[in-house]
Structures are given as C-alpha cells and as structure tokens.
Amino acid sequence: MNYTHNYAPNSIQYDTNKKLKNKGFLIIDSIFKENKWDLIHNEMNHISYSKFGYETTCFDIKIFTNKIVVSIPIKHSIYQYVTSFKNCYDASEYLEQRFRDYIL
Secondary structure, three states: OEEEOOOOOOOOEEEOOOOOOOHHHHHHHHHHHHOOOEEEEEEOOEEEEEEOOEEEEEEEEEEOOOOEEEEEEOOOOOOEEEEEEOOHHHHHHHHHHHHHHHHO
C-alpha cells in the first residue's frame, strides 16, 4: 500500500511494502511494522519510522562511521530525545524498549 500526505511538510511518502536496506536493524523493523508504523526513510545511513496521522512523531536512526544517533519522541510532548550508541545491537535494544514504552 502506498499513500502520500499532501498536507504534510515535504509530503511524506509511505510504502508499507519497503524492504529495509540496512539489515542491522531488521528486528526493530519488524517490531515497528507489527505495530502499524511505517518506514519513511530507508537508506543505509538513515532509517525513520512514523505512523499515519502522526507525522510529527517519528523514531529516527542515523548511522555514522563512529556512532549511531537515535532520536525518539517524548510521549505527550513536541520534543525528541536524542542519544547515541557505538553499535547496532545496543541501538536496537534501546529503540525496542523505548518504542514499547511509547506505545503503551
């Protein structure tokens, strides 16, 4: 299924059939998709998930050579919390826990 939000800044493109390019985050990808969150950035160095109708809320992963920067929404807030990790495993574990906390 593909759909576009024309009213959103930069018209976010959603493609629920996308295959994740960065295989280091496959487990977290399946967790987001199981909970109906969409992959909106799918690059080797940038992964982002949002939910239809909540375009200002996103979980963002940026991969650099020496660190992985993770940005997560703060529940009931317009702000994001940003932190960094040295490897995909630690970043994925953190994202999984924060995502589960967020959707409860």
